[in-house]
Amino acid sequence: MAEPVLEVAGVTAGYVPDLPILRDVSMRAAAAAVTVIIGPNGAGKSTLIKAIAGLVPVSAGQIRHEGTAITHIRPDQMAQHGMAYVPQTDNIFRSLTVQQNLDLALRRAGPEATARLDRLHTRFPALADKRAARAGALSGGQRQMLAVAMALATAPRTILMDEPSAGLSPRAAQEVLEMARGLTESGVSILLVEQNVSQALRLADHCYILAEGRNQLDGPAADLLGDSVVAEIYLGGKRLRVGA
Amino acid sequence: MIQHLLDGILVGAILSLGATGLTMVMHMLRFANFSHAELLSIGAYVALVFDPLFKALLPLLSAQIGPLSMTWALVAAILVAMALTALSAVLFDRLVFRRVREKGEELSMVFASFGLALIIRNVIGLVFGLHTKLYSQDIVFATVLSRDPLILVKPDQVAVLGVALAVMAALHLMLSRTTFGYALRAVAENPALAQVNGINLGRMIVIVWLLGGALAAMAGVFYGLTNQITPVIGRDLVLPVFAATIVGGIGSIHGALLGGFVVGIAANLALVVLPSGYSPSVPFLIILAVLLVRPNGLFGEERA
Amino acid sequence: MIGVVSYLVFFTTVAAILAIAVLGLNLQWGNTGLFNGGVVAFFGAGAYGTLILGGTPQPDHLGGFELPYLLALLGGMAAAGALAWGVGVLTLRLRHDYLAIATFGVAVAFENLMRNAEALGGGAKGLRGFERPLREALGSGFLYNLAFLAFVLVCLVLVWRSLDRLVASPFGRLLRAIREDETAARSLGKSPARIRLTAFVTGSVIMGLSGGLYATFYAFVSPQDVLPVLTFQIWAMLIVGGAGNTRGAVMGAFLIWAAWTASGWGLSRFAPVEAQLYTGSIQYVLIGLVIVGMLLWRPQGLFPERLVVSQSGREGARSTQGERQ
Ligand SMILES: Nc1ncnc2c1ncn2[C@@H]1O[C@H](COP(=O)(O)OP(=O)(O)OP(=O)(O)O)[C@@H](O)[C@H]1O
Numbered sequence: 112m113a114e115p116v117l118e119v120a121g122v123t124a125g126y127v128p129d130l131p132i133l134r135d136v137s138m139r140a141a142a143a144a145v146t147v148i149i150g151p152n153g154a155g156k157s158t159l160i161k162a163i164a165g166l167v168p169v170s171a172g173q174i175r176h177e178g179t180a181i182t183h184i185r186p187d188q189m190a191q192h193g194m195a196y197v198p199q200t201d202n203i204f205r206s207l208t209v210q211q212n213l214d215l216a217l218r219r220a221g222p223e224a225t226a227r228l229d230r231l232h233t234r235f236p237a238l239a240d241k242r243a244a245r246a247g248a249l250s251g252g253q254r255q256m257l258a259v260a261m262a263l264a265t266a267p268r269t270i271l272m273d274e275p276s277a278g279l280s281p282r283a284a285q286e287v288l289e290m291a292r293g294l295t296e297s298g299v300s301i302l303l304v305e306q307n308v309s310q311a312l313r314l315a316d317h318c319y320i321l322a323e324g325r326n327q328l329d330g331p332a333a334d335l336l337g338d339s340v341v342a343e344i345y346l347g348g349k350r351l352r353v354g355a
Numbered sequence: 356m357i358q359h360l361l362d363g364i365l366v367g368a369i370l371s372l373g374a375t376g377l378t379m380v381m382h383m384l385r386f387a388n389f390s391h392a393e394l395l396s397i398g399a400y401v402a403l404v405f406d407p408l409f410k411a412l413l414p415l416l417s418a419q420i421g422p423l424s425m426t427w428a429l430v431a432a433i434l435v436a437m438a439l440t441a442l443s444a445v446l447f448d449r450l451v452f453r454r455v456r457e458k459g460e461e462l463s464m465v466f467a468s469f470g471l472a473l474i475i476r477n478v479i480g481l482v483f484g485l486h487t488k489l490y491s492q493d494i495v496f497a498t499v500l501s502r503d504p505l506i507l508v509k510p511d512q513v514a515v516l517g518v519a520l521a522v523m524a525a526l527h528l529m530l531s532r533t534t535f536g537y538a539l540r541a542v543a544e545n546p547a548l549a550q551v552n553g554i555n556l557g558r559m560i561v562i563v564w565l566l567g568g569a570l571a572a573m574a575g576v577f578y579g580l581t582n583q584i585t586p587v588i589g590r591d592l593v594l595p596v597f598a599a600t601i602v603g604g605i606g607s608i609h610g611a612l613l614g615g616f617v618v619g620i621a622a623n624l625a626l627v628v629l630p631s632g633y634s635p636s637v638p639f640l641i642i643l644a645v646l647l648v649r650p651n652g653l654f655g656e657e658r659a
Numbered sequence: 660m661i662g663v664v665s666y667l668v669f670f671t672t673v674a675a676i677l678a679i680a681v682l683g684l685n686l687q688w689g690n691t692g693l694f695n696g697g698v699v700a701f702f703g704a705g706a707y708g709t710l711i712l713g714g715t716p717q718p719d720h721l722g723g724f725e726l727p728y729l730l731a732l733l734g735g736m737a738a739a740g741a742l743a744w745g746v747g748v749l750t751l752r753l754r755h756d757y758l759a760i761a762t763f764g765v766a767v768a769f770e771n772l773m774r775n776a777e778a779l780g781g782g783a784k785g786l787r788g789f790e791r792p793l794r795e796a797l798g799s800g801f802l803y804n805l806a807f808l809a810f811v812l813v814c815l816v817l818v819w820r821s822l823d824r825l826v827a828s829p830f831g832r833l834l835r836a837i838r839e840d841e842t843a844a845r846s847l848g849k850s851p852a853r854i855r856l857t858a859f860v861t862g863s864v865i866m867g868l869s870g871g872l873y874a875t876f877y878a879f880v881s882p883q884d885v886l887p888v889l890t891f892q893i894w895a896m897l898i899v900g901g902a903g904n905t906r907g908a909v910m911g912a913f914l915i916w917a918a919w920t921a922s923g924w925g926l927s928r929f930a931p932v933e934a935q936l937y938t939g940s941i942q943y944v945l946i947g948l949v950i951v952g953m954l955l956w957r958p959q960g961l962f963p964e965r966l967v968v969s970q971s972g973r974e975g976a977r978s979t980q981g982e983r984q
Pocket residue numbers: 126127132150151152153154155156157158159199
C-alpha cells in the first residue's frame with residue numbers, strides 16, 4: 112500500500128478508564144479508496160471510528176492523518192484536519208430544520224458556503240425540497256442523506272462513515288454505498304463501517320475485520336469476498352464470533 | 356381577576372428570563388442548578404450598587420425616564436449588572452462546577468449547586484443586610500386602567516414587560532435565524548454531535564453561562580424594580596424558575612420562555628381561589644400537574 | 660457536673676435522631692444515587708404523623724387519635740413513605756433532575772402547608788397536646804431523658820444494622836448496579852425504576868422514623884422544625900461522613916451536629932450584639948462551604964470505608980465489619 116491517508120497504530124481506547132474496548136488495534140486507509148471495517152455487533156467498530164474522531168479517549172497508540180498526529184484531537188477540530196464523521200445513530204439535529212442543519216455544517220465555509228449548498232442540493236434534491244422541514248420529521252433515508260450532506264459541507268478529504276446504510280431499504284442502502292464509492296473519484300478517502308458485508312466488500316478496496324476489540328483479519332476486499340472463512344462467517348447467514 | 360392576569364404576565368416575563376439560562380445550563384451540563392436563582396439576586400444587588408454610583412458621577416443620568424421611576428443611571432446599572440453577573444456565572448463554573456465535573460462526579464453537581472446557593476445568598480445578606488431595599492424611594496402612582504373592576508398598572512411594570520418581551524423576541528430571532536442560535540440549540544440537543552460539527556463545547560459552555568447570567572441579572576433587577584430587593588430573592592424564585600423549565604421541557608429555550616408565562620399567570624390566578632399564604636406552594640402544584648399530564652413538558656422531547 | 664451529663668444526653672439524643680435520617684439519605688444517595696432535595700419533608704411527615712396519631716384531642720386542629728405510641732410512630736413512618744411513593748412514581752422514570760426539583764418542591768410545599776393549614780397541623784403555632792410515652796412510669800426528668808436516649812440508640816442500631824445487611828444482599832448489589840450502569844441493570848431483566856422507587860421509599864420511611872423520634876423528644880412540632888436548613892444539615896452530615904458508607908453517615912451526623920451547635924453557641928456568645936442578627940447567615944455560609952469544600956477536596960468523605968465505588972469482593976469485607984460493630 113502506498114503511504115496511507117489515515118493510519119491507526121496499536122490503539123487502545125475505551126469509554127471509562129481501565130476498561131479498554133479496543134486493544135492494540137492497527138489499521139491503514141489508502142488515499143482515494145474505500146476502506147471497510149466489518150465485525151460482529153459490539154466488536155468495537157464504532158468505538159474505533161469515535162477514537163479517530165476524538166470522541167473516545169485513546170490510552171495507547173497513535174493515530175495519524177495525512178502525516179499529522181491527531182491522536183488526541185478534540186472532535187470539533189476534525190474539520191481543520193480535513194476530516195468529517197457521520198455517526199451511526201443520532202447523526203442529525205432533530206429539533207432544527209433541514210436547512211438549519213446544513214447552515215450549521217456550512218458555518219465555517221465562508222464565501223464558498225452558497226456554492227457548496229447548491230452542490231449539496233444538486234446531489235441530494237430531496238434536501239432541497241424539504242429544506243424547511245424539521246429534520247426529526249424526515250424519513251430514514253432522508254436523514255441519512257442529511258447526515259452525509261452535513262459531513263460533505265466541510266469539504267473533507269477523509270470521511271468516516273459509521274453504518275450509513277443501517278435501517279435503509281436495500282435500494283437506498285445501495286445508493287448510499289455507491290455514493291461513497293463515487294466520492295473517491297474526486298479524491299476523497301472513505302473509512303466505512305458496514306453490516307451489509309457482501310455489498311460492502313463488492314464496493315470497497317480494502318477490508319478489516321474486527322472482533323472483541325482486536326484486529327482479526329484484513330486484506331483486499333475482493334480477496335475476502337472469495338475467502339471461505341469470511342464467507343462462512345458473514346455471507347452464509349450464520350454470524351459467529353471471529354477468532355473465538 | 357384581570358388584575359391577577361396582568362400581574363401574572365409581568366411575573367411571567369421575569370421568570371421567563373430566569374428560566375432561559377437555567378434550562379440551557381441544565382440541559383448542557385445535565386444537572387439541576389439550584390444556584391441559578393442566586394444569579395438574579397446578584398444582578399439585583401449589583402444594580403443597587405451601581406445605580407447611585409452613576410447618579411453621583413454623572414448627575415445628568417439622574418433624570419427619570421418619562422413617567423417611570425427608572426432613571427438612566429439605573430439603565431446603565433442594569434447593563435453593568437448583566438456583565439458582572441455573567442462573569443460571576445462563569446467564575447462559579449470555574450471554581451466549582453467545572454472542577455466537580457472533571458472529577459467525574461457529575462451526580463454531585465446538584466449538591467454543589469445547593470451549597471453554592473447557600474453561600475451566595477447568605478454572603479449577600481451579610482454584605483447588604485437582611486432588610487429590604489428599593490431602587491427608588493420615589494412613589495410612582497399606578498395608572499388606573501379601569502375602575503370597575505379596578506385594574507391598576509404602574510408605568511414601571513409596563514416598561515419592564517416591554518423590555519422583557521423585546522429581549523425575548525431578540526432571543527427568538529437569534530435562535531431561529533442565526534447560525535449561532537442553531538449552534539446553541541444543537542449543543543442543547545446533542546453535545547457530541549455538535550462537537551463533531553465543529554462546535555467547541557468548552558467555549559459554548561462559557562457562552563451559555565454568560566448568556567444565562569446576563570438574562571438572570573436582567574430578571575433580578577426587574578424583580579427588584581417591581582417588588583423589592585432582598586437577599587432571599589433567590590430562595591423565593593428558585594422553585595418558580597424550575598417550574599418554568601419543567602413546563603417548557605428541560606432543554607427547550609422556547610419552552611422556558613413560554614413556561615415562565617404559564618407559571619407566572621397560573622400562580623397569580625391560583626390566588627383567586629387559594630388564600631395568599633399558599634402562594635409558595637403553587638409552583639410545586641404546577642410541577643406536579645405537568646409531571647402527571649405531560650412529563651416532558653410542552654416542548655420537551657422524550658429523553659432518557 | 661449533672662448539668663454537663665444532662666447536656667450530653669440531650670446532645671447525643673438529637674445527634675442520634677439526625678443520624679437515623681442520614682442513614683435514610685445514605686440509602687437513597689449513597690447506595691442508589693437518588694438526590695433528595697427535600698429530606699425535611701419526609702422527616703416532617705414522620706414528625707407530624709406521629710404527633711397527630713398519638714396525641715390527645717385538640718379543639719383547633721386534626722389529631723388526637725391517641726394511638727399507642729409505637730403505632731403512632733409507625734403511622735408517621737407510613738406517612739413519610741406515602742409521600743415518597745407519590746413523588747417517586749411521578750419522577751423516578753424521568754431524568755434525575757426531575758427528582759431533585761420535585762423533592763425540593765415537596766419540602767417547600769410541606770412547610771408552607773403546615774404553616775397555613777391550621778386545621779391540619781396547628782399552623783404556625785405548631786402541634787401540641789402530645790403526651791410522651793411512659794411519662795407516668797419514668798417522670799419527666801433526667802431518668803426519662805436517659806431512657807429515651809436508650810430507645811433512640813436502639814432504633815439507630817437497628818436501622819444501621821439492617822441497612823448494612825440490605826446493602827450486602829442481592830438487592831444492595833442491584834442498587835449499585837443501577838447507580839453505575841442503568842442499561843446493564845435493565846438488561847438483567849430488572850426494572851430500574853421499580854427498584855429505585857423501593858430504595859427511595861425505604862430511605863424516606865427511615866427519615867420519617869427520625870422525624871417521629873424528634874417530635875416525640877420535644878413533644879411538639881411546628882413549621883420551624885421543618886425549615887430547609889435541616890435538609891442542608893443532613894446532607895452535610897452525609898457528605899462529610901462519606902456517601903455510601905453507614906459508619907461514615909453516623910460519624911458525620913455527630914460531627915456536623917457538634918460543629919453546628921458549637922458554632923451557634925460560639926457566635927451567640929462572642930459575636931457583637933449588633934451582629935447577632937447575622938449569626939444565622941454565618942452558619943449557612945459555613946454549611947455551604949462544608950458541602951462545596953468536601954465535594955471539591957474530599958468527595959469520598961472524612962471516613963471512607965473504601966476507595967473504589969464498585970469492586971466485587973467488597974461485600975464480604977463490609978458485612979464482616981458490620982457484624983463487628
Ligand atoms: N458510550 C459507551 N459507554 C460505555 N461502553 C460503550 C459505549 N458505547 C459502546 N460501548 C461498549 O463498547 C463495546 C463496543 O461497542 P461499539 O459500539 O464500538 O460496537 P460496534 O462494533 O459498533 O457494534 P454495532 O455493530 O452494534 O454497531 C460494546 O461492548 C459496548 O457495550
